[in-house]
Amino acid sequence: MTKEQWLADLRGFLKEDHVKMDEPLHLHTLTKMGGPADIFVEPTTEEETAFTVRYAYKNKIPLLLLGNGSNMVVRDGGFRGIVLTLKGLQTIRIEGSTIYAQGGADIKKVSKVVAAKQLTGFEFACGIPGSIGGAMAMNAGAYGGEIKDIIKQATVLSREGDMLVLSKEDLGLGYRKSIITKKGYFVLSAEFELEVGKQMIIDAKMSELTYQRETKQPLEFPSAGSVFKRPPGNFAGKLIQECDLQGRGFGGAEVSTKHAGFIVNKDNASANDYIQTIEMVKKTVFEKFGIDLELEVKIVGEDVL
Ligand SMILES: NC(=O)C1=CN([C@@H]2O[C@H](COP(=O)(O)OP(=O)(O)OC[C@H]3O[C@@H](n4cnc5c(N)ncnc54)[C@H](OP(=O)(O)O)[C@@H]3O)[C@@H](O)[C@H]2O)C=CC1
């Protein structure tokens, strides 16, 4: 089958402008890097999403799920297959202290909507770039809070396209891991349980976390956030700083001078520049400390031939 055939088949069920061919992925990643996707699908309903997943499964077409593209490094040759983004699934609903959000909803936005209803527990996410689905998959966390603390249940699609409802226990959430990534599930929506709080305290916490993030993290440049996970009992940023790697890199990519755990796209970096910089950091830290840093970012796609 050709990509033209995939385009025609998918447009037979989805709205025409929800399916594109040769879409540049640098437009959809926070690193602003990445070559084209053969086919790029942006459904606005769960039915369109399920159709795309089943179509890819039935025809054995590689399928990549993109959330907000916050944690993803797409290689310069792009992706051969179908890239599915859930950015069109944005509904957020609040009933009492239960929050329902679709997989493509912006986690920062959910955090703000919830805070405005005087509910507490979601403040930690006020500066996290990403979708609800991406945050669920990674058990996103910052400043002492994490998804695991507030999740009630999630509705997911399996790789075959079957819908399942998973309880908090089923989700197996741990540090930057979940059953979702293990099984390759797609999060359609999630429900969170919060508590009623005091508006002044909620607002003060969100302002404090925003201040900490803005002063400590290089938000002024495109990046994929923390490149490496925290090694047990240590911090990637600390180890990288101790190797004197800040300001070093390849091409337009550089280890941030503000937070060594970030690699920033300082000047039109290619994905190749970024990945070479990652490899240089890993090698240097291993040689100095014997610690093999594990990637937090996900590297996908093809190199340019
Ligand atoms: N704490 C921080 O400051 C930062 C945190 N992050 C984290 O990265 C996450 C990245 O989110 P996002 O930008 O949306 O994701 P991305 O587009 O970066 O995708 C990364 C991976 O997330 C998984 N994913 C995304 N959406 C879904 C979904 N609906 N269902 C299941 N899995 C999904 C997929 O993993 P797979 O292919 O394995 O299924 C995907 O490969 C954030 O939510 C946050 O946790 C990122 C930057 C900064």
Ligand SMILES: C=C(O[C@H]1[C@H](O)[C@@H](CO)O[C@H](OP(=O)(O)OP(=O)(O)OC[C@H]2O[C@@H](n3ccc(=O)[nH]c3=O)[C@H](O)[C@@H]2O)[C@@H]1NC(C)=O)C(=O)O
């Ligand atoms: C940005 C991300 O999430 C971030 C999240 O925003 C922050 C704040 O809670 O805590 C994690 O960063 P982190 O492990 O680097 O934590 P930080 O609090 O920034 O730093 C940890 C320690 O390392 C030290 N540090 C940090 C950077 C640096 O250049 N040098 C240094 O010595 C800090 O002084 C601190 O003592 C998350 N990253 C991971 C991999 O767990 C992301 O996931 O993409």
